[in-house]
Amino acid sequence: MAPPEGIGGGAEVRLHELTKTYGAVVAVRDVSLTIASGSFFTLLGPSGSGKTTTLMMVAGFAYPTRGEVFVDGKPMAALPPQKRDLGMVFQSYAVFPHLTVFDNVAFPLQIRKTSRLEILHRVGAALELVRLTGYEQRLPRQLSGGEQQRVALARALVFRPRVLLMDEPLGALDKKLRTHMQLELKHIQQHLHVTVIYVTHDQEEALTMSDCVAVMQGGGIEQVGPPAELYDRPASRFVADFLGESNFLDAVAVSASDEGHWRCRAAGGLEFYGVGAVPLEAGQPITAAVRPEKLVQAEDAGAAALGPGANTCKGLVEEAIYVGDATHYRVGLGADGTVIIKVPNRVGARPPATGAAVVLAWSPEDTRLFPRVAA
Amino acid sequence: MEGRETRRHLLLLLPALLLLALLFAYPLLGIVNRSIYKAGYTLQFYRQIFRVPVYLQVLAGTFKVSAVVTLVCLVLGYPLAYVLATRRPRTAQLLMIIVVLPFFTSIIVRTYAWMVLLGRNGIVNQYLMALGFTDKPLPLLYNQAGVVIGMSYVLLPYMVLTVYSVMRGIDRGLVRAAHSLGASRMQAFRRVFLPLSLPGIAGGTLLVFILSLGFFITPALMGGPGDMMIAMLIEREVEITLNWSFASALAVVLLALTLIGFAGYNRIVRLERIFEGRG
Numbered sequence: 001m002a003p004p005e006g007i008g009g010g011a012e013v014r015l016h017e018l019t020k021t022y023g024a025v026v027a028v029r030d031v032s033l034t035i036a037s038g039s040f041f042t043l044l045g046p047s048g049s050g051k052t053t054t055l056m057m058v059a060g061f062a063y064p065t066r067g068e069v070f071v072d073g074k075p076m077a078a079l080p081p082q083k084r085d086l087g088m089v090f091q092s093y094a095v096f097p098h099l100t101v102f103d104n105v106a107f108p109l110q111i112r113k114t115s116r117l118e119i120l121h122r123v124g125a126a127l128e129l130v131r132l133t134g135y136e137q138r139l140p141r142q143l144s145g146g147e148q149q150r151v152a153l154a155r156a157l158v159f160r161p162r163v164l165l166m167d168e169p170l171g172a173l174d175k176k177l178r179t180h181m182q183l184e185l186k187h188i189q190q191h192l193h194v195t196v197i198y199v200t201h202d203q204e205e206a207l208t209m210s211d212c213v214a215v216m217q218g219g220g221i222e223q224v225g226p227p228a229e230l231y232d233r234p235a236s237r238f239v240a241d242f243l244g245e246s247n248f249l250d251a252v253a254v255s256a257s258d259e260g261h262w263r264c265r266a267a268g269g270l271e272f273y274g275v276g277a278v279p280l281e282a283g284q285p286i287t288a289a290v291r292p293e294k295l296v297q298a299e300d301a302g303a304a305a306l307g308p309g310a311n312t313c314k315g316l317v318e319e320a321i322y323v324g325d326a327t328h329y330r331v332g333l334g335a336d337g338t339v340i341i342k343v344p345n346r347v348g349a350r351p352p353a354t355g356a357a358v359v360l361a362w363s364p365e366d367t368r369l370f371p372r373v374a375a
Numbered sequence: 376m377e378g379r380e381t382r383r384h385l386l387l388l389l390p391a392l393l394l395l396a397l398l399f400a401y402p403l404l405g406i407v408n409r410s411i412y413k414a415g416y417t418l419q420f421y422r423q424i425f426r427v428p429v430y431l432q433v434l435a436g437t438f439k440v441s442a443v444v445t446l447v448c449l450v451l452g453y454p455l456a457y458v459l460a461t462r463r464p465r466t467a468q469l470l471m472i473i474v475v476l477p478f479f480t481s482i483i484v485r486t487y488a489w490m491v492l493l494g495r496n497g498i499v500n501q502y503l504m505a506l507g508f509t510d511k512p513l514p515l516l517y518n519q520a521g522v523v524i525g526m527s528y529v530l531l532p533y534m535v536l537t538v539y540s541v542m543r544g545i546d547r548g549l550v551r552a553a554h555s556l557g558a559s560r561m562q563a564f565r566r567v568f569l570p571l572s573l574p575g576i577a578g579g580t581l582l583v584f585i586l587s588l589g590f591f592i593t594p595a596l597m598g599g600p601g602d603m604m605i606a607m608l609i610e611r612e613v614e615i616t617l618n619w620s621f622a623s624a625l626a627v628v629l630l631a632l633t634l635i636g637f638a639g640y641n642r643i644v645r646l647e648r649i650f651e652g653r654g
């Protein structure tokens with residue numbers, strides 16, 4: 001299926017102070033976002049974070065208490081879902097069980113009174129796009145979960161919507177198939193230049209597919225940005241924890257250095273440098289976050305690349321967890337706490353034994369400092 | 376593996392099968408036997424049914440009234456079931472209690488209640504006249520209208536419950552999906568919800584129709600002399616004329632016609648598809 005003719009690519013979607021309350025419960029709070037035309041945008045968050053409610057307000061299935069949704073500058077709130085011309089793929093597939101694959105995909109075209117010849121042509125193209133050619137006359141119950149989801153996708157794309165909304169569409173699939181579908185979805189999106197708003201609680205999925213991710217928590221947005229930025233420079237402890245894994249060390253910010261780093265001291269006396277995610281003050285209690293793969297052993301080749309300014313500390317290997325392509329070590333830092341480090345199982349790797357003393361090194365740039373909130 | 380599964384299923388079915396054999400199949404054979412035996416085997420009772428026009432008229436009338444009652448129940452019951460299936464659980468529960476409430480009262484009491492309501496000076500006629508719809512009382516009792524009203528009232532819950540149970544199983548996400556694909560409320564209903572509720576319509580109409588065929592109390596109390604239904608005829612043969620063999624023959628004909636109807640219906644709506652898991 002070729003990209004839509006005429007107007008090139010997807011629409012720009014803008015959410016303005018979108019708020020949804022159910023009685024006293026605030027499901028979505030002041031969400032303002034601009035989703036670039038033709039981009040793959042993901043709303044990521046745990047259940048109850050408001051991501052699905054936000055999507056439903058874009059789709060028109062939930063009515064915002066306050067705020068507005070603009071598609072290419074056009075306000076949407078007054079329009080019912082069927083007038084918004086947005087494609088939608090549901091977690092439950094929602095493939096019509098009484099219709100064949102062909103009739104399922106033809107459904108939006110028949111509603112739009114498209115000519116029979118055109119329907120035949122476009123359904124064929126849509127099924128080819130999701131690689132279901134030859135399945136036209138099957139009924140949904142004769143299809144696997146992955147195939148049903150492809151039907152749902154073809155059906156949501158066949159009328160050439162400029163925005164495609166997806167609500168955890170891969171949630172019900174097994175891991176292998178999910179990984180495969182992620183790439184396929186991404187390719188289809190790039191091919192059609194359609195704007196995708198994707199909802200998921202799976203951070204790996206969000207990182208793999210998205211051009212831009214908004215991390216949501218408690219109805220609000222924690223951070224918006226490209227996957228690498230979110231992963232490397234999380235703006236809050238929540239993002240550092242939810243997106244990927246992080247080691248957290250409680251410490252106190254002692255003083256600011258010339259390079260814009262903060263000198264910090266942990267409970268056990270360990271001193272290290274880090275970057276404040278927000279402006280900090282001297283003496284402020286902080287939590288430092290370091291990704292497990294950014295911690296390297298001082299004798300490793302990687303440590304040399306860190307240069308002279310690197311943080312170092314001594315520790316004891318308490319436990320080794322073998323995960324196949326890598327081994328995770330739990331390293332005790334005495335009174336300063338414990339950290340997990342990830343060591344790839346490369347050729348020639350010399351894994352430390354349990355109980356061995358190790359020296360760890362990591363960059364101040366990879367040390368994010370968040371103000372500590374009293375628990 | 377499969378054989379063991381089948382055997383276990385048979386074992387589970389055994390009590391019900393025994394009960395049916397003892398209380399249903401055996402007496403039924405007795406009735407069939409009696410219908411062709413009276414001091415020697417004979418087909419005279421069947422000849423009588425097909426030779427005397429009044430019996431065939433009663434049969435035809437029974438089927439006609441049953442069809443009308445089924446239609447009335449469908450027209451009234453489908454929207455009611457739809458409301459039940461689409462309201463919030465709490466509201467639906469309350470409405471459901473109202474729907475099944477009549478089952479708590481004896482059918483005779485309810486029929487008499489209708490007779491009070493529908494009589495010449497009943498509440499219904501009083502209101503119709505007070506509101507100026509009619510000058511003189513409408514004949515609502517002791518005729519076919521009375522029979523249809525009474526039977527529809529009694530059988531409506533069967534239709535509602537059958538249709539409702541199917542509607543409850545319809546994934547509301549499918550209607551949402553239809554909207555997201557551009558379908559208006561009417562289009563989503565006609566193209567998605569209605570076809571998916573067809574098994575309920577098929578099951579409900581079949582149930583109401585078959586129950587109607589054997590109805591006795593309501594037509595006996597609310598019908599006129601010309602509204603005799605087959606069950607009343609059978610009762611009269613058993614109780615008054617004591618012609619049990621003829622009554623048996625009538626019962627067998629009714630059963631045969633019902634089965635033929637069922638088979639024809641089955642061909643049209645494919646009942647096995649209804650009982651097969653949807654989705």
